[in-house]
């Protein structure tokens with residue numbers, strides 16, 4: 001893979017570590033035993049922002065995530081004419097009642113898959129003409145199943161440069177609704193994007209997911225928030241058919257969930273260092289699938305307390321391996337588990353995650369390359385990988401502008417002195433405070449400037 005694919009273009013005002021080229025990570029000097037609060041969920045924040053912006057009336061969103069992905073979503077909505085005030089971690093959104101005040105212009109979504117896949121539908125459901133652009137990274141990720149579906153129901157969306165990719169031009173005069181077949185095999189975000197727009201279609205929409213759905217819990221999160229904003233949406237036949245009525249949204253006051261995917265790195269830090277971490281603002285029964293990553297850590301020998309409003313994990317002296325697991329339903333934790341796997345007592349195989357080759361980078365290839373560079377035996381397959389126990393040696397590693405790769409490889413630095421990560425600032429996609437928090441918990445992190 002080519003390092004030049006990395007881009008700083010999508011770093012926002014909320015990013016940190018602007019001029020840092022390397023983070024060198026070394027293990028803590030004392031056992032980790034701490035409580036912490038996790039920042040807001042990227043997935044919930046961007047959904048809530050978009051629904052609140054579309055809604056009739058004002059919404060108050062408490063506990064938003066402030067990161068690159070949410071920054072670009074807010075900027076995109078402002079470019080559409082939405083008034084959004086940010087006070088600390090609260091966003092006050094003045095909804096536009098289904099009609100974007102600025103009916104033309106260019107909007108930029110950075111590297112946010114959520115904004116890129118959620119905005120085309122809600123634009124198409126209104127009237128106007130816009131261009132949607134993204135970062136180089138976002139431009140290389142697919143979008144055609146969503147665009148095909150929207151074009152079937154009245155949108156006129158065309159590709160400006162490369163077929164199937166951003167940038168796109170959206171010419172909008174409403175969407176019809178009715179029967180809409182769509183693929184859910186490469187991204188659940190297409191279904192969420194279509195559903196969110198469905199509340200503003202001309203008639204009820206019946207979405208048919210024809211070929212399976214990766215990460216169905218993210219569609220459940222969409223449906224849950226749609227209901228909070230007043231929509232009627234129902235799942236028929238276990239996510240093969242979903243129906244939504246054209247009710248529109250009504251402004252709401254909502255307390256947003258903490259980010260379960262971010263929590264996974266901190267819980268894993270306790271797991272791999274035999275430490276103890278308590279996350280004080282996340283429940284195991286969160287709708288976010290990654291909250292259930294503690295089940296995997298428990299299977300590996302950790303002790304987990306699933307409290308009311310908190311999750312606490314005690315690590316172990318020796319992580320257990322020797323299993324195969326489908327990571328399809330919590331695919332964002334594939335890299336986290338891959339970083340823990342060398343320290344387990346048997347090989348770990350992860351399957352069913354071919355779609356993560358189309359996330360921020362080809363994640364299967366990137367983690368295999370990183371672990372191999374550290375002398376760990378890995379087997380790469382099209383839909384996953386197997387990792388064997390070993391002693392990782394320190395190395396200088398690319399992060400491929402992928403926040404999850406950077407955050408996962410940090411876990412290896414928690415065991416092995418001198419793991420050097422290039423462009424650590426990429427964590428700002430979802431967790432700008434990641435390294436500061438890891439340092440507070442006891443890791444030694446030395447930043448080198450450009």
Ligand SMILES: O=C(O)C1=C[C@@H](OP(=O)(O)O)[C@@H](O)[C@H](O)C1
Pocket residue numbers: 042043044113114186187188189192214215218331332355
């Ligand atoms: O809808 C969402 O908020 C997300 C859906 C998932 O993407 P895919 O369904 O594209 O894999 C997940 O990996 C991503 O981090 C967030």
Ligand SMILES: C=C(OP(=O)(O)O)C(=O)O
Pocket residue numbers: 111112113114332359360404430
């Ligand atoms: C796949 C991810 O992001 P996106 O929302 O850009 O798809 C991710 O955060 O792991």
